Amino acid sequence: MDEAPTPGLNIAVLVKHVPDAQFDRHLNGPRHTTERSESILSELDEYALEAALQLIEQHGGDAAGHRVTAVTMGPGPAVSAVKKALQMGAAEGVHLTDDALAGSDASATSRALAALISHLGPFDLILTGMASTDGETSLVPAQLAERLDLPQVTFAAALELEAAEPGWTLTARRDGDAYSETITCQLPALVSVTDQINEPRYPNFKGIMAAKKKPLRTLSLSDIGLAADEVGFAGSWTAVEAAEPRPPRSQGIVITDEGDAGLRLVDFLAGQKLL
Amino acid sequence: MPTVLVFLHDPGAVLAKNDRELLTLAGTLGDPVAAVAGDAGDPLLDGLGSYGVSTCYLPADPSVGKSLVAGKAAFLAEAVRASGASVVLLGNAYEAKEIAARAGVRLESGVITDVVAVADDLTATKSVFAGSYTSQCRVTTGIPILAVKPNSIEAAEAGQPATPETVRVEVPVPAAAAVITGRVDKPATGRPDLAEARVIVAGGRGVDGNFAPLEELADLLGGAVGASRAATDAGWIEHSAQIGQTGKTVSPQLYISAGISGAVQQKAGMQTSQVIVAINKDPDSPVFEIADFGVVGDLFTVLPQAAEEIRKRRA
Numbered sequence: 001m002d003e004a005p006t007p008g009l010n011i012a013v014l015v016k017h018v019p020d021a022q023f024d025r026h027l028n029g030p031r032h033t034t035e036r037s038e039s040i041l042s043e044l045d046e047y048a049l050e051a052a053l054q055l056i057e058q059h060g061g062d063a064a065g066h067r068v069t070a071v072t073m074g075p076g077p078a079v080s081a082v083k084k085a086l087q088m089g090a091a092e093g094v095h096l097t098d099d100a101l102a103g104s105d106a107s108a109t110s111r112a113l114a115a116l117i118s119h120l121g122p123f124d125l126i127l128t129g130m131a132s133t134d135g136e137t138s139l140v141p142a143q144l145a146e147r148l149d150l151p152q153v154t155f156a157a158a159l160e161l162e163a164a165e166p167g168w169t170l171t172a173r174r175d176g177d178a179y180s181e182t183i184t185c186q187l188p189a190l191v192s193v194t195d196q197i198n199e200p201r202y203p204n205f206k207g208i209m210a211a212k213k214k215p216l217r218t219l220s221l222s223d224i225g226l227a228a229d230e231v232g233f234a235g236s237w238t239a240v241e242a243a244e245p246r247p248p249r250s251q252g253i254v255i256t257d258e259g260d261a262g263l264r265l266v267d268f269l270a271g272q273k274l275l
Numbered sequence: 276m277p278t279v280l281v282f283l284h285d286p287g288a289v290l291a292k293n294d295r296e297l298l299t300l301a302g303t304l305g306d307p308v309a310a311v312a313g314d315a316g317d318p319l320l321d322g323l324g325s326y327g328v329s330t331c332y333l334p335a336d337p338s339v340g341k342s343l344v345a346g347k348a349a350f351l352a353e354a355v356r357a358s359g360a361s362v363v364l365l366g367n368a369y370e371a372k373e374i375a376a377r378a379g380v381r382l383e384s385g386v387i388t389d390v391v392a393v394a395d396d397l398t399a400t401k402s403v404f405a406g407s408y409t410s411q412c413r414v415t416t417g418i419p420i421l422a423v424k425p426n427s428i429e430a431a432e433a434g435q436p437a438t439p440e441t442v443r444v445e446v447p448v449p450a451a452a453a454v455i456t457g458r459v460d461k462p463a464t465g466r467p468d469l470a471e472a473r474v475i476v477a478g479g480r481g482v483d484g485n486f487a488p489l490e491e492l493a494d495l496l497g498g499a500v501g502a503s504r505a506a507t508d509a510g511w512i513e514h515s516a517q518i519g520q521t522g523k524t525v526s527p528q529l530y531i532s533a534g535i536s537g538a539v540q541q542k543a544g545m546q547t548s549q550v551i552v553a554i555n556k557d558p559d560s561p562v563f564e565i566a567d568f569g570v571v572g573d574l575f576t577v578l579p580q581a582a583e584e585i586r587k588r589r590a
Contacts, residue, residue: 139375146345171456237386266588
C-alpha cells in the first residue's frame with residue numbers, strides 16, 4: 001500500500017433483545033421486570049442497523065475501512081440480537097452481560113452503555129432505534145448522549161453523511177406533526193432513526209454463513225470498569241413497586257349493517273353522551 | 276407544600292391543553308411554578324397565573340428554546356436548581372421525554388415516562404406495553420421527573436389567579452449540540468393534535484386512499500384523523516397520523532376505527548381509548564374483540580349516514 005489508509009467511519013449500533021410484540025407480553029420477572037421468552041431483535045433497531053450499513057456502503061464500504069459494530073447488553077439469550085445484526089451485515093458484535101445488570105432502569109442502562117461505548121470506542125457515530133418496543137420510554141439514547149457529551153439527533157427519517165474537513169458532517173431530516181426539520185451536526189454524534197428511514201434487509205444465506213466467522217466478544221462489568229452496584233436494581237434511580245395486566249376490554253355489541261347502521265351508530269354515541 | 280415545577284418544553288403564545296393538565300396536577304401536589312423554554316408573553320403568563328403559578332423561570336437567552344434537546348435540558352436543570360423544586364412535571368411527547376432524560380442525568384434524578392396519575396406520595400401510575408399493563412413506580416434517587424400523558428387529568432383553574440413573577444436563569448450552553456438549519460411547515464389541518472384529541476376517527480387499508488368520509492365525521496365531532504400503518508405505508512395520509520406500536524399511542528374519549536383490521540400493531544396504539552367504535556367489512560376482524568360498538572359493513576355508507584344523522588339531530 002502506497003497511500004496511508006483514510007481513517008474509516010467507526011459506527012456502533014445499539015440493538016436490544018425484546019419480547020415479540022406479536023404475543024402477549026408480561027412483567028412476571030423478579031421485581032416486576034419483563035419476561036423475556038419469545039424474544040427477538042427489536043424491530044425498531046433493524047432500521048438503525050440498516051441505516052448504518054447504507055451509510056458505509058455509500059462511502060466505500062468495508063474496503064474504505066468503515067466498520068459497523070452491533071452492541072447489546074442483557075442476559076445470555078440477548079446475544080441473539082447481535083447475531084441477527086451480524087447476519088444482516090455488521091462486522092463485529094459485542095455483548096455486555098452480567099448478572100448485576102438485571103433490573104437496570106434507563107439511568108442504569110445508559111450508565112452501563114456509556115461505559116461500554118467508551119471502552120470500545122472511539123466511535124464516530126452511535127445509531128439507535130427510536131425506542132425499544134418493550135420499555136418504550138425513549139430515554140436511553142438521550143441519556144447516553146448526555147453521559148458521553150455528544151450532540152443528539154433523534155427520530156431521523158433521512159440521514160446523510162458528508163466527508164468535510166476536519167471530519168464528517170451529518171444531515172438529518174426529522175418529520176414532526178406540524179413541520180419537517182433539517183438538522184446538522186459534526187461527528188461524533190448519537191442518532192436515533194425512525195421506521196420511515198429505510199426498509200431493513202433480510203439476512204441472506206451468504207450473510208448467515210459469514211456471520212458465524214465474525215468476531216463476537218462477550219464482556220462483563222469488570223471488563224468495562226463498572227462496579228455491580230452502579231447498575232441493575234442498585235444503580236437505578238427508579239423502582240417498580242407493583243404491576244398488573246390491564247383488565248381485558250370486554251366485547252361490546254357488534255351489528256351487521258342492514259341499511260341503518262349509521263343511525264344506530266349515532267344512537268350509540270348519543271347514549272354514551274359522546275355527541 | 277413542596278414546589279412543583281411544570282416545564283413547558285415547546286411553549287405557544289397561550290397555554291396548550293396538555294400544559295393546563297400538567298399545571299392542574301401540579302396544584303394538587305404542591306405549589307406550582309413554571310419554566311418556559313423560550314419566551315413568555317403576557318397571554319401565556321396570565322394563563323400560568325390562572326393556574327396558581329407564582330414564579331415563571333425563563334432562560335436568560337431565549338434562543339435556547341430553538342435548540343435541540345441538549346439546550347432545553349440544560350435550562351430545565353438550571354430552573355430546578357433556581358426554584359428549589361422537589362418535583363418536575365412535563366409532557367410525554369418525544370422531545371419532552373428526551374429533555375427529561377438528559378435533565379435527569381444532569382440532576383442525578385430518576386425519570387418516569389408515560390405517567391397517567393401521580394399520588395400525593397409521588398407514586399406514579401404508568402402505562403406499560405402500550406397500555407396492556409399498568410405499573411406503580413417511584414423515583415428513588417433525586418428529584419422525581421415525571422412525563423405525564425395527555426388526557427390523564429381534567430384541567431381546572433386555581434381559585435385565586437395571580438400574575439407570576441418572572442425570573443431569568445443563565446444556561447450554560449452545551450458544547451456539542453446539533454442545530455436546526457431548515458424548517459418546512461406542513462399545511463395546518465385545523466384539527467386537534469392526535470395525542471390530545473378527545474375524538475379520533477382512524478382509517479386503515481379499507482379506506483383505500485379516500486379519507487374524505489373520515490374527515491367529515493372527525494370535523495363534525497371536533498376530532499382528529501388518524502391511520503393504521505397500512506394506510507400511512509400506502510402513502511394515503513402522512514406518517515405523523517400513524518397510531519400503533521411504531522406510531523402514536525392515544526387514549527381519547529372516543530376512537531372510531533374504520534377499515535382497520537385491528538392487528539397487534541394497531542391495537543397497541545389505541546386500546547386505552549375510553550370508547551371504541553369499529554366499522555369493518557370483515558366480521559372476523561380482531562378489532563371487534565375490543566370494540567364497544569362494532570358495525571360489520573361498508574365504511575363508505577355507514578360513516579356518511581352517521582354524519583348526516585348527526586347534522587340532522589343538531590339542526
